[in-house]
Amino acid sequence: MNYRQDKRIISKKDVLTGLGIILVTYVIFGTSIGSAVQSGLERVVAPLRKATNEQTLSADIFGMFRSKITLTQENESLKKELFDLGLKLLDRNLLYEENLLLKEKVGRFNVNESIYARVIAKPTQSAYDTLIIDIGDENGLRGGERVMYGDNILIGSVAEVGTRTAKVKLFSSYGEETAVVIGPQKISAIAHGYGGGNFEIKIPRDTPVEKGDIILAPSLMPHILGTVEYLESKPNDPFKRVLFMGPVSPLLVNYVVVLLNM
Amino acid sequence: MITRIIVDILLLLSILYANFWISLIVIVAGLFYFKNYYEVIGAGIIIDILYGIPLAKYLQIPFITTIAFGALYFMIGKIKQYIR
Numbered sequence: 365m366n367y368r369q370d371k372r373i374i375s376k377k378d379v380l381t382g383l384g385i386i387l388v389t390y391v392i393f394g395t396s397i398g399s400a401v402q403s404g405l406e407r408v409v410a411p412l413r414k415a416t417n418e419q420t421l422s423a424d425i426f427g428m429f430r431s432k433i434t435l436t437q438e439n440e441s442l443k444k445e446l447f448d449l450g451l452k453l454l455d456r457n458l459l460y461e462e463n464l465l466l467k468e469k470v471g472r473f474n475v476n477e478s479i480y481a482r483v484i485a486k487p488t489q490s491a492y493d494t495l496i497i498d499i500g501d502e503n504g505l506r507g508g509e510r511v512m513y514g515d516n517i518l519i520g521s522v523a524e525v526g527t528r529t530a531k532v533k534l535f536s537s538y539g540e541e542t543a544v545v546i547g548p549q550k551i552s553a554i555a556h557g558y559g560g561g562n563f564e565i566k567i568p569r570d571t572p573v574e575k576g577d578i579i580l581a582p583s584l585m586p587h588i589l590g591t592v593e594y595l596e597s598k599p600n601d602p603f604k605r606v607l608f609m610g611p612v613s614p615l616l617v618n619y620v621v622v623l624l625n626m
Numbered sequence: 627m628i629t630r631i632i633v634d635i636l637l638l639l640s641i642l643y644a645n646f647w648i649s650l651i652v653i654v655a656g657l658f659y660f661k662n663y664y665e666v667i668g669a670g671i672i673i674d675i676l677y678g679i680p681l682a683k684y685l686q687i688p689f690i691t692t693i694a695f696g697a698l699y700f701m702i703g704k705i706k707q708y709i710r
Binding site for chain 1: 641643644645646667671672673675676677678679680681682683684689690691692693694696699700703
């Protein structure tokens with residue numbers, strides 16, 4: 365018995381399904397239904413995510429298997445590191461106070477109001493390089509605010525604000541461009557995000573940039589983006605590549621600080 | 627039917643709590659195993675609503691996962707026709 369094969373690559377049903385998908389996508393993303401669905405979803409998801417993160421933080425299963433000697437050694441080295449860091453922090457705080465005092469003298473005193481937020485979803489959960497944080501419209505976010513790790517490490521900006529959550533776009537997302545200044549000579553450049561907390565800068569080959577130079581996001585109170593980790597220049601290329609990584613991986617960030625009055 | 631509901635629940639949980647590649651595995655498996663696995667489009671929409679923002683790497687399109695999953699739906703549908 366012979367069966368007649370349907371040779372058409374795209375059938376009528378495929379076309380109808382495709383049109384259906386386009387229509388549904390338009391209705392959800394092109395109308396106000398999308399924000400209503402988002403607000404409903406975040407109401408359900410945010411409390412559950414918070415609970416899951418709590419459990420993850422408290423459960424260090426591997427810690428149980430570490431030997432006592434290793435733990436003692438680690439403890440000693442951490443104490444020493446903590447002491448050194450304490451001294452550095454003291455120095456940093458003195459400089460910071462002096463900095464504020466000088467700004468006040470020249471009439472540019474402006475302390476940013478900030479708010480702490482917990483990260484409830486990290487970049488690995490989607491193809492987008494985004495963090496989801498547990499503050500939103502209710503906490504005064506409007507979009508565009510700078511997002512920091514700790515006091516001075518800049519990691520991204522608020523891209524979209526929901527009622528109780530917000531999406532943070534990381535500056536290290538592939539293709540994102542951020543204005544930076546490099547090193548003590550404050551050389552202006554554009555840093556291109558490379559994904560996973562990495563950046564690339566292309567500057568003229570003869571620009572004096574050294575490994576270890578600090579890279580800052582320019583503003584009245586500059587924030588750290590990273591330090592130069594790798595330099596690559598070729599004799600036939602008039603530009604050199606500067607590669608650097610943020611001081612903290614976006615995957616390890618559990619809490620962030622959002623600067624409100626930018 | 628029960629299998630499909632269980633896979634759908636797994637898919638939803640993976641979107642909310644697991645890494646993206648786990649959701650992708652569930653989706654590809656679902657597309658191969660079930661006939662007309664339309665849930666994939668719903669999954670794309672949920673991912674885009676929860677995590678999506680306009681990014682340079684995706685030409686500033688905020689619903690790229692829905693488009694990608696739609697393409698995956700058709701591609702795997704065609705592959706299934708040829709390997710049946």
